[in-house]
Amino acid sequence: MSDSTDALAAAYPDLIRCLGEADEYGATDVALGLLAAGVPAEAVLLELIAPAQAQVGQWWQRNEWSVAQEHAATHISERVVAAVSSYASPRPNRGRVVVACMDGEWHALPVRLVAEVLRLRGWNVTFLGASVPAAHLVSYLHRYDAHAVALGCALPMRLPQAHAMIEACRRADVPILVGGRGFGADGRWAARLGVAWAPDATSAAAALTGEALFDEASEVELPHLADDEYAGLVRRRGELIDSALADLTDHVPATREYSGPQLDRTVEDLGHIVDFLAAAVYVDDQTLFGEFVDWLGEVLTSRGVPREPVARTLAHLADELRDFPRARGFLGAGQAALTAPALTS
Structure with a gap:
C-alpha cells in the first residue's frame, strides 16, 4: 500500500465518526489534514468522502440511521467537499x-x-x-x-x-x-x-x-412509445395514487390508523411506484421496475414492514391498468418478485 492509501484508510473511521456525530469541523479537519500531509485532493474526494457517503446511504437503507441523520451527514460531506476544493483550487x-x-x-x-x-x-x-x-x-x-x-x-x-x-x-x-x-x-x-x-x-x-x-x-428511436402507455400513465398518475390509497384503506386496516405524516409517506411511496413503472415503460425494460421492487422489498424488510400491502398495491394497479399490457406485465413480474421470499420461507 502507498503512503496515501495508508493515510486514507486510517482517516476513514475518523470521518465516519464525525459524520455520525454531525461534527462538521472535525470532518473538515480530517480531510484538510490529509491534504496537508500530501494526499492528492482527488484521492480525498473519491477514496474517502465518496465511500463514506455510500456507507451513510447503506445505513439509511438498513434503517440503522434515520432520514435526519442521513441528511445531516450529507450536508457535512458537502461542506467537506467545498473545503477540499477551496484548498486545492x-x-x-x-x-x-x-x-x-x-x-x-x-x-x-x-x-x-x-x-x-x-x-x-x-x-x-x-x-x-x-x-x-x-x-x-x-x-x-x-x-x-x-x-x-x-x-x-x-x-x-x-x-x-x-x-x-x-x-x-x-x-x-x-x-x-x-x-x-x-x-x-x-x-x-x-x-x-x-x-x-x-x-x-x-x-x-x-x-x-x-x-x-x-x-x-x-x-x-423509441418506437414502443407509440402505444401511448407512458403518456397514459403520466396522465393518470394522480388517479392511480388515489385509487391505490383507497384500496389500502379498504383492505389493510392498519392504514386507517395512520397519522398525517404516515399518510404523506404512503402517498409518496405510491407515487414512486407509479413513477418507476412509468420510467420502465418509457425505456421498455422490465428490469428497471424489477430492480426498484427488489430495493423496496429490502427497505421494507429492514424496517419490519410487511411486504403484502405493497404486493396488493401492485396487483391493484395491474387491475386498474387493464388496457396497458406492458405496464401490467411489469407489475405482475414485480408482484411475483415481492412475494417470492414469503413463498420460500
Whole structure:
C-alpha cells in the first residue's frame, strides 16, 4: 500500500465518526489534514468522502440511521467537499464544462464530486446543482460556450426527464456525457437513450478528453412509445395514487390508523411506484421496475414492514391498468418478485 492509501484508510473511521456525530469541523479537519500531509485532493474526494457517503446511504437503507441523520451527514460531506476544493483550487487550463443534476433530481453530492474532479483536472467547471430545468440549462448553454455538458441522475424514475434534457442539449449542439445509478449500473439506459455514459468521475474525466464523446450522435428511436402507455400513465398518475390509497384503506386496516405524516409517506411511496413503472415503460425494460421492487422489498424488510400491502398495491394497479399490457406485465413480474421470499420461507 502507498503512503496515501495508508493515510486514507486510517482517516476513514475518523470521518465516519464525525459524520455520525454531525461534527462538521472535525470532518473538515480530517480531510484538510490529509491534504496537508500530501494526499492528492482527488484521492480525498473519491477514496474517502465518496465511500463514506455510500456507507451513510447503506445505513439509511438498513434503517440503522434515520432520514435526519442521513441528511445531516450529507450536508457535512458537502461542506467537506467545498473545503477540499477551496484548498486545492487549481487554475483552469481547459475549456468550460457545465455539470448539473437532471430536472427533479435532488441527489447532488455525487454529481458535485464529478464536478470537483473535473476542476482538479484543469477544466473550467460550472456546477449548476440539483434539479436544473431543461429550459434553464439550454439557456445557460446558449449564453456560455461550453466544451461539453455532464448530467447526473441517481434515480431511474427520472429517465423520461433525463431524455428531455439530453435532447434539449443535442439541439443546442453541445456534447453530452451522463452518469449516475439512474442510468443503470452498467449504463444500459444511457445506451437506450443514445448518450455517452461514464460509470465514475475518473471515467468522466477520461471521456471528456477522448474523441468518442464528440462524434455525431445517431438519432434515437423509441418506437414502443407509440402505444401511448407512458403518456397514459403520466396522465393518470394522480388517479392511480388515489385509487391505490383507497384500496389500502379498504383492505389493510392498519392504514386507517395512520397519522398525517404516515399518510404523506404512503402517498409518496405510491407515487414512486407509479413513477418507476412509468420510467420502465418509457425505456421498455422490465428490469428497471424489477430492480426498484427488489430495493423496496429490502427497505421494507429492514424496517419490519410487511411486504403484502405493497404486493396488493401492485396487483391493484395491474387491475386498474387493464388496457396497458406492458405496464401490467411489469407489475405482475414485480408482484411475483415481492412475494417470492414469503413463498420460500
